[in-house]
Amino acid sequence: MDLNTLQQLVQAHGLWLLVPASIVEGPIVTVIASYMASLGLLNIYAVYVICVLGDLLGDTILYCIGRFAPKTLPGRWQVRLGLSRSRRKSLRGHYHDKGGKTLMIGKLTHAASAPVLVAAGAAKMNYLSFIGWNTLATLPKTLVFTIVGYVFGYAYVKIDHYIFRGSLILLGLMLVVGGIWYYRRRNRAANEEENEV
Numbered sequence: 001m002d003l004n005t006l007q008q009l010v011q012a013h014g015l016w017l018l019v020p021a022s023i024v025e026g027p028i029v030t031v032i033a034s035y036m037a038s039l040g041l042l043n044i045y046a047v048y049v050i051c052v053l054g055d056l057l058g059d060t061i062l063y064c065i066g067r068f069a070p071k072t073l074p075g076r077w078q079v080r081l082g083l084s085r086s087r088r089k090s091l092r093g094h095y096h097d098k099g100g101k102t103l104m105i106g107k108l109t110h111a112a113s114a115p116v117l118v119a120a121g122a123a124k125m126n127y128l129s130f131i132g133w134n135t136l137a138t139l140p141k142t143l144v145f146t147i148v149g150y151v152f153g154y155a156y157v158k159i160d161h162y163i164f165r166g167s168l169i170l171l172g173l174m175l176v177v178g179g180i181w182y183y184r185r186r187n188r189a190a191n192e193e194e195n196e197v
Contacts, residue, residue: 010036015046022054023061027145034149048146052138059117059134066121091123099125100133107137
């Protein structure tokens with residue numbers, strides 16, 4: 001999405017169009033809308049509030065996909081997608097104990113957030129807890145993109161590029177750390193089994 005497209009859409013359909021735009025396009029919509037506010041075309045406070053609401057609505061949609069979609073799939077497809085009963089039980093335990101931390105880390109990256117949010121739904125995490133943690137993460141995240149857009153929005157194409165690259169780098173780091181953690185955990189379990197024998 002570019003500045004002219006968003007400007008035309010907002011002028012034609014109103015500021016609330018930012019809600020679906022922010023669900024589909026993510027942080028770059030906040031950056032562009034904030035830049036439009038710096039030009040006097042939009043109210044910056046309204047941009048912030050509406051982009052927060054759009055982000056949280058997108059989170060809720062992903063949560064609902066995780067919560068309700070598996071029930072519509074045949075059992076063998078659930079297993080193929082890694083949604084076996086034991087996996088869901090493990091997810092429930094994880095999101096019960098560490099759901100807030102997981103959501104906060106997931107929200108740091110644009111690339112990793114979707115699987116984390118869907119997994120929260122599949123784990124049947126309490127929705128009020130889910131939306132509470134996501135709100136805590138979304139408020140400062142959206143504020144940062146609002147400030148960046150207001151001050152540096154003229155460079156929104158480069159900013160979009162940096163958001164994408166930064167998200168991929170963070171996702172890569174998370175995968176490496178997760179892989180190391182899984183490898184160590186598997187080795188520890190194997191060693192414990194050997195010691196028992």
